[in-house]
Amino acid sequence: MRSILSYFCFSIILLFTACSPKQAKETSRQLPNIFPDYINVTIPYNIAPLNFEVKGAKHLLAEFSEGNTLLGSVSGTETIDISEDDWHQWLTAGKGKKINVTLSVWDDIHPDGIKYKSFSINIAPDNIDEWIAYRLIEPGYEVWNKMGIYERQLSSFEECAIVTNRQNNSGCVNCHSFSQYSPQKMMFHARGKGGGTMIYNEGKLEKVDMTKLNLKLKGVYPMWHPSGRYIVFSTNNTCQSFFHDGRTPIEVYDLASDIFIYDVEHHREIADPRFTESTKWETFPAFSPDGKYLYFCQAQSVKMPQDYQKLKYAIVRVAFDAATGKLGDKVETIYNPAISKGSASFPRISPDGKYLLFTEAANATFPIWHKEADLKMIRLSDGKVMNTAMINSKETESYHSWSSNGRWIIFSSRRLDGRYTRFFIAWVNKDGQFGKPFLLPQKEPEWNVLRMKSYNIPEFIKGKVELPASKVANLLK
């Protein structure tokens, strides 16, 4: 009996010894080299765990604390995989505060472990919309293989398809847009056999062939009017040319583009002749959040592709009358390329109407292929150019969206490898100052590298889209 008891106690001691985390023998004043770079980022309190990895590590130990209180520790081989429940608990309790992360690494260079300088993760007091929608497509040139529009829950790692090109004869699905962040009111285009513009409105799904409407104009880049009654489209004749050398392999450009408005209720197109004539090209239309203005990019037409370096788009705005669907007389220039020397794309107004966020490249209209493309922001009240250095990189930054509360932006960036677009999320305060952006978290950080598709057109949504998949396929036959 006594020997059984001794064995039992010995086993318990062994168990505790085995389970207690080993401690690193060295310390360092340097920050650790983690992927993704989550050091000093600002995150919402309802985001999924920021799992990260250290390549080549044999063992990792991450200790999470708030002030002097240890919240928890996580260990792993190469990856720190934080429990979702623990993470959400820490974040909810730590709104407006910081989490400190102390990382110890055991590898070939430090077999006895090295403890790095702690880094912070700032938890903003603002939450973020629950879901985002985006397209996944190979960053190819002319053809594609499998693509689809997907949605991802930001508080977890759940990703599911809204529509894929299995449902439209392997055609293209693109240009999804949501009315007021609502998953119940959205549209997207399906190109190819059986294609059309799909509009999903409070459970009702319809396919619209715009070429059969009154003006026969085919919509491309869309945006809903906040009332939900209109969708503004550009109509673009898009081409591409391939560079023989250099860091930019391709230039995508329009040979012509105009804008028009589609009245969803009455199924008719409304065009203003000023914005459908051929000497000027209009594209990337966007309504202001109050619906009173229409912003879009405009350029003098040039000979393409030879003169692509001379092609510069301005951002202009014109008043919009929601009662009649007509545009005002006065066209104001908000961004003037003659002064700024760049070319603008994707004008997006913050939900509070204060800021205009856009993409600026050296020239032309498809900034994702321009390494110099960056996000820029203007305060609309006085035209002040805000400091966006925090969110830009040496590689492309391009398409972007505002969250519904105006405190977050999500944008496309190719900063990881220069070719595959990934999403970064950045906090922005009411004064237009940005926090350090963070890469959309994944369960396994390596998935950011392994995914052979680019993320496209991120849009925040307030809930999950539940499109009836079979109905979509039937409509697109």
Next chain:
Amino acid sequence: MKKLKINKITMLIVPVITYLLWYFCYPETLATIEANSYFVTTPDYLNMKFSQPGGTGWLLGDFISQFYQWREIGALIFALLTLLIEWSSYRIALKLSEESASLSGAIISMVFAIATLSGLTITSALQIILFVIGLAFYISINNNRIRYATGFALIPLWAMLLPNGMSTLFFIWCAAIEYLYYKSGRLTAIPIIYGIISLLVPFAWTWAITFVPSELNEAFVSYPSTKWISIAFVIGLLPALWLISLIHINKRWIPNICILLLGIILIPVFSMDKKAQKDERHHLMYALASIGDWNNIASNISIEEAKADAVAEHYLLLAYSELGVLPDKIPDLEPTSTNCFYFKNSNNVEEREFNSLFYAALGLYNESIHQTFERAMQSENGMTFRSLRNMIDWALKQGDIAISEKYITVLQHSSCHSAWITKRVELLSYLKKKNIEKPDRYPIPVFLGSQSFVTEMGQLVNWDSKNLKKIDYLLCGLLIEKNLPQFKALISALHYDKLRNNIPQCYQYALQ
């Protein structure tokens, strides 16, 4: 005992001959099976496979295709697959007629061997074999209850491994076996019910997984690609076996001689298949060009072959260019268009692969990558091993460290690339230390693919006026277009006589 021994030996005849024919007649085709395949254990790839009916079978096919990079193994796999189908057909045929069973097996295996030569993918081959093994297994179970339970267990397994049409047809054949062989009467309805359940799988699948094919035959017949051979095989198998069973064989040696003859018949079928031979030639040309063995290409392709085959002509001209003898040799081919140099605006897979090598030879890696990327997009998986390897190598040549590192990481998730990757990782480490950034060397880049060959080559020469390869392409292009004034002006402006020891004869004629 003696009869069984002879059957075992004769059963090997067709597979062994299949092995030898594949290995000796089509080694490059075997290697190309691997080059065009793709298998990685990345989440997106696995999700693509598991998210559709029959996807696991597709995954297995892709996994096996990797091993074709070693031709001996590729030929062996084909031989084993042939043996498997022969054995399973034999087992089914045994139930119909013992005396002709071995002959039945051999005939089916011969048809299968010919089908593999006709472009049957490894996935389709595997699915056919699973189908036949399943039938053989089913018909061998004498106990009714065990048989019905096995059929029921096969429903989810077939849903994962076979296209739905195949699994439905499987159960239809099981019903035929129940009715005709086991005389089950009303119990024949059981496999019919299984077949109906199989038929409904795509619809049920959409509830659980987002898989809604807009073309039903994608899931029904042979996802991802429809092959009439698969359809013919699974529909015609049992009727064929039944027909053969009607042959009355009264001498034991007759089937063995017939099997030997069948094996011998395979030899001319394999070695005289014109399409397969042409494909093999093209695969050989690609293989030689990809390793820069231009002398071998130049000596291997005759002028007659080049005149009759556009692909051969392109490879031959590329070899001439690389050997520095393009203007000396091109008159033999009498080209009438500058399209002889590359395939302009082509969507053909083989032509894109040539184009990628063409541009790589000129050091225009942006366009090489473009061509090989587009080729990859046209494949069933959206990527191929050949494209991925090429993109890694060409990105490394450009000093594009980040993207080559990404692709290497992806390739590390395949089964058979360790040695290949090790060498590239060494190069990558070296490049990282050198801190090379891909430069923008030209203030005004040349746009490729949207202008005439001569215009593009002219612009390239403008930036690279000492590059003899590009100059010869330009000058030969001008001669093909019979643009003598510009030819004369350029040959003088470029000081061609200083770039080369002797002016080629055709240039001399043009200058007269």
